Amino acid sequence: MAAEAHSTATLRLTVGDLRIVHPISVPSGPVAAADVVPALQGLVNAVVAAAEAGLMKSGGTISCRKGCGACCRQLVPVSRTEGERLLALIAAMPPERRETLHARFAAAGAIITGAALAERGGRSDRELSLAYFALGIPCPFLEDESCSIHTERPLVCREYLVTSPAELCAGRAQEGVTPVAVPKVSMSARGLQDDREDWFPLALLMDWARTRPKGGARRTGPEWIQRFLKGIGRK
Numbered sequence: 001m002a003a004e005a006h007s008t009a010t011l012r013l014t015v016g017d018l019r020i021v022h023p024i025s026v027p028s029g030p031v032a033a034a035d036v037v038p039a040l041q042g043l044v045n046a047v048v049a050a051a052e053a054g055l056m057k058s059g060g061t062i063s064c065r066k067g068c069g070a071c072c073r074q075l076v077p078v079s080r081t082e083g084e085r086l087l088a089l090i091a092a093m094p095p096e097r098r099e100t101l102h103a104r105f106a107a108a109g110a111i112i113t114g115a116a117l118a119e120r121g122g123r124s125d126r127e128l129s130l131a132y133f134a135l136g137i138p139c140p141f142l143e144d145e146s147c148s149i150h151t152e153r154p155l156v157c158r159e160y161l162v163t164s165p166a167e168l169c170a171g172r173a174q175e176g177v178t179p180v181a182v183p184k185v186s187m188s189a190r191g192l193q194d195d196r197e198d199w200f201p202l203a204l205l206m207d208w209a210r211t212r213p214k215g216g217a218r219r220t221g222p223e224w225i226q227r228f229l230k231g232i233g234r235k
Ligand code: SF4
Pocket: 071, 072, 073, 076, 139, 140, 141, 142, 143, 146, 147, 148, 149, 150, 153, 154, 157
């Protein structure tokens, strides 16, 4: 089978105070939005790296370490596009691994639904986040306090880094936690397919999968990237 043709370019963009120069490669032909997620991961990585470089230049230090998964009990907002990518990732795993994950998602979903947190219910973002965090539900992908899908983790997980002492991240009210000022480029993924806020908590991935919109537009890789970049300007 012939290899899929790719289009490459060097993106030059300004995000907040950061100047990003980033080579990108996407399928040239029409694809589903989920097929450009690897390119979006690379772009978010570049934004995070620039923010980290700026922090280090000003003498700051990131306190996040491998094996510290306190933040992996937070509500992780995932876009439809990333949800589709994660479902494909899980579907390609060996059966035992899939079963383990399905069981964890079912347990997490039952707790969230039982606490009436599957819906916003008039809460502000902060109220919802704190109420969710208080449940103490580990992300179904968390193993030995490390991310078991590190290279495929959601965009928003990449953007969360702190400079405050790690133990503060476990505090119920998150008091004293100082996140690094990383521009939340990930938010643009939420409107990538539908031009509207379209996200759900990662721990409800399997619940979302049962009612998710099927089908969806196919666009060329460059068209998806242009839509994503336009969305950054709107957020
Ligand atoms: S996907 Fe990985 S990094 Fe993100 S919350 Fe889950 S375990 Fe943590």
